[in-house]
Amino acid sequence: MTTGLTVNNLSFHYGAKQALDNVAFDVAPGTFCALLGPNGAGKSTLIALLTRLLVAPQGEITVAGHDMRREPRRALGKLGVVFQQSTLDLNLSVRQNLAYFAALQGLPKSEVPGRIDAALDQLDMRHRAEEKARDLNGGHRRRTELARSLIHDPHVLLLDEPTVGLDAASRQGITDHVHELARTGLCVLWTTHLTDEVRDGDALVVLHKGQIIHRGTAGAARGDQSLSDWFLTRTGETA
Numbered sequence: 001m002t003t004g005l006t007v008n009n010l011s012f013h014y015g016a017k018q019a020l021d022n023v024a025f026d027v028a029p030g031t032f033c034a035l036l037g038p039n040g041a042g043k044s045t046l047i048a049l050l051t052r053l054l055v056a057p058q059g060e061i062t063v064a065g066h067d068m069r070r071e072p073r074r075a076l077g078k079l080g081v082v083f084q085q086s087t088l089d090l091n092l093s094v095r096q097n098l099a100y101f102a103a104l105q106g107l108p109k110s111e112v113p114g115r116i117d118a119a120l121d122q123l124d125m126r127h128r129a130e131e132k133a134r135d136l137n138g139g140h141r142r143r144t145e146l147a148r149s150l151i152h153d154p155h156v157l158l159l160d161e162p163t164v165g166l167d168a169a170s171r172q173g174i175t176d177h178v179h180e181l182a183r184t185g186l187c188v189l190w191t192t193h194l195t196d197e198v199r200d201g202d203a204l205v206v207l208h209k210g211q212i213i214h215r216g217t218a219g220a221a222r223g224d225q226s227l228s229d230w231f232l233t234r235t236g237e238t239a
């Protein structure tokens with residue numbers, strides 16, 4: 001039994017359209033895994049299945065040893081998620097957004113203030129805690145969402161193209177920070193179509209037209225080429 005993320009034999013159709021075809025991979029604790037795929041590869045569908053927004057008729061998903069089909073509450077309880085679209089309530093403060101999520105997670109009330117402070121400290125956001133989410137820039141909103149995703153001590157962190165719409169400095173900051181979280185033992189799955197967010201030491205899963213066409217370490221995959229050129233030769237798409 002793994003404490004990370006395991007996906008086996010996962011397929012999904014939207015009507016006649018096959019979005020995922022027999023997808024299988026795993027991500028160990030302490031690993032930053034980049035799920036790289038061009039537009040339409042199936043990344044969002046995979047994230048929807050991993051978060052149970054969609055349920056696949058076939059295949060297995062295990063989160064920290066909990067089977068998503070048989071023990072969905074336990075599996076989801078070990079997951080932290082940052083969706084592609086912001087899900088902050090812009091009329092609430094940073095602290096209120098996190099408190100709302102803590103209540104949804106059923107965390108004991110007495111623990112909530114301490115957990116919020118610890119999560120905000122991790123993202124260097126404690127000094128912004130009382131500001132309305134509406135008044136934050138895109139990078140700080142993302143950091144707030146990342147802090148929120150950590151508040152219940154997940155074992156597995158899923159991020160669906162988390163840098164979309166951010167400026168270069170914010171993109172770099174979030175990418176660095178999540179790599180650091182993986183170094184502290186978290187199992188991270190980061191979907192992207194941008195090869196510059198992937199580092200040589202990262203685990204790499206390449207999804208193309210619903211199928212996994214490569215698994216390995218990014219540095220070993222690209223060899224002497226840039227990852228972008230390697231990706232182009234494998235998929236015919238630029239990234």
Ligand SMILES: Nc1ncnc2c1ncn2[C@@H]1O[C@H](COP(=O)(O)OP(=O)(O)OP(=O)(O)O)[C@@H](O)[C@H]1O
Pocket residue numbers: 014017018019037038039040041042043044045046193
């Ligand atoms: N609701 C839907 N109904 C029908 N087909 C869909 C639906 N959602 C996605 N698809 C198709 O499934 C395939 C995978 O889409 P998905 O959104 O998962 O890819 P993606 O890798 O996340 O792409 P992007 O980076 O553009 O978000 C695509 O061919 C897409 O057109």
